[in-house]
Amino acid sequence: MGDRDTDLFGNNLTYDDIKAATERTAGRIRPVTVAPVAPDTVRAGSEEPCELWYALEFMQHTGSFKARGAQNFIQAHREAGTLPDAGVTIASGGNAGLACAWAAQQQGVRATVFLPSVAPAVKIAKLRGYGADVRVVGAEYAEALEACEEFAASSGALAGHAYDHPLIAAGAGTLLEEIHARIPGLDTVVVSVGGGGLFAGVATAARHHGIRTVAVEPENCRALNAALDAGGPVDVPVDSVAIDSLGARRATALALRAARENDIRSVLVPDGEIVRARQALWDHRRVAVEHAAATALAALTAPGGGYRPRGGERIAVVLCGANTDPSDLVHPAANQD
Numbered sequence: 001m002g003d004r005d006t007d008l009f010g011n012n013l014t015y016d017d018i019k020a021a022t023e024r025t026a027g028r029i030r031p032v033t034v035a036p037v038a039p040d041t042v043r044a045g046s047e048e049p050c051e052l053w054y055a056l057e058f059m060q061h062t063g064s065f066k067a068r069g070a071q072n073f074i075q076a077h078r079e080a081g082t083l084p085d086a087g088v089t090i091a092s093g094g095n096a097g098l099a100c101a102w103a104a105q106q107q108g109v110r111a112t113v114f115l116p117s118v119a120p121a122v123k124i125a126k127l128r129g130y131g132a133d134v135r136v137v138g139a140e141y142a143e144a145l146e147a148c149e150e151f152a153a154s155s156g157a158l159a160g161h162a163y164d165h166p167l168i169a170a171g172a173g174t175l176l177e178e179i180h181a182r183i184p185g186l187d188t189v190v191v192s193v194g195g196g197g198l199f200a201g202v203a204t205a206a207r208h209h210g211i212r213t214v215a216v217e218p219e220n221c222r223a224l225n226a227a228l229d230a231g232g233p234v235d236v237p238v239d240s241v242a243i244d245s246l247g248a249r250r251a252t253a254l255a256l257r258a259a260r261e262n263d264i265r266s267v268l269v270p271d272g273e274i275v276r277a278r279q280a281l282w283d284h285r286r287v288a289v290e291h292a293a294a295t296a297l298a299a300l301t302a303p304g305g306g307y308r309p310r311g312g313e314r315i316a317v318v319l320c321g322a323n324t325d326p327s328d329l330v331h332p333a334a335n336q337d
Contacts, residue, residue, distance in 0.1 A: 013170060014204070015205060017166055018173035018201060019177075021170040025071045025075065028071045034054065035056060037054055049311065053186075055189075055317065058293055059322070064320055064322070065198055067099045068171040070102065072167050072168070072170055074104060083158060084156050088109055089113070089152050090148060091147070092113060093119055093194075093244045093245050094244055094245070095323055097127055100132075102130050112133040114137055116138050142249055172198045172201035174201075176211075180211065186314050187211065187313045188212040189316045190297075192216050194246035195223065196224055198318075200252070203259065204262070213262055215259065216306075216307075217268055220240050221239070221248070223249065228259055232256070241271045242271075242295050244290075267305075274294050277298040280301065289324065291324070292320060293321050
């Protein structure tokens, strides 16, 4: 986050920021759809029935929740008169870049997006469809981020961030506002975590409404979990089927602060359970989501670990993105009624 952003918008995240983002993005994003789910979906996770809902955020513009933060970021800078002629730039595993390019196209702003080589081809093709200048640099997100920062310094472009920015996190927090309005009496929200922008926004809004947040990460992409153990952000190795969206080496200070201030539960799930949860969504719901979205559900479906609901607990699982290659969703169950 640059000095001009700190001066204009601060470097903390509050519920007031989320309310401002809600007003700023009204009419520019798709309101989330929520769907009730049969209790036996989480039979492996609870001996007593609970009330489960899916928040279908994969239906959002650009296929993920990231559209919320991108709209809030660009709109806030437009209101402040701080959008440069060089446009905006961002480093991303794919989804944040898509959202930035989409929001920039809507505002007639140039967008330059830096991606690591692990970004799926489907995301690169969509980015170009939004008119973005796409640059693939390095094998990990951190390398793409370094190249993005160098470009911003040399070109004068306004640098966004995939997750480490209060405006981005506040935009993501608008999702919880909508979920809360649609599911009265919600007890718990379950959300996957990469760098922590979605988590920070959701947890901050959830705390205001007295809702518990469960933060779910792959076992080998555990930036937030490791930060909580270490007492501060630390670098972690990243190796998971969900690496393209959840492969941040380090959780943000925003995410760690939100985790410490809120009633959160940090959960790790193995890749095998993520793959199974994603396949189950396709087999039984005909929902094709990316592995990052299935990571949240895996916390409830994985046997012997994860999050164990209480009897009668009302839970919303955020299915956060659909930018995936559906060709590997092939299973005998797909041909069964």
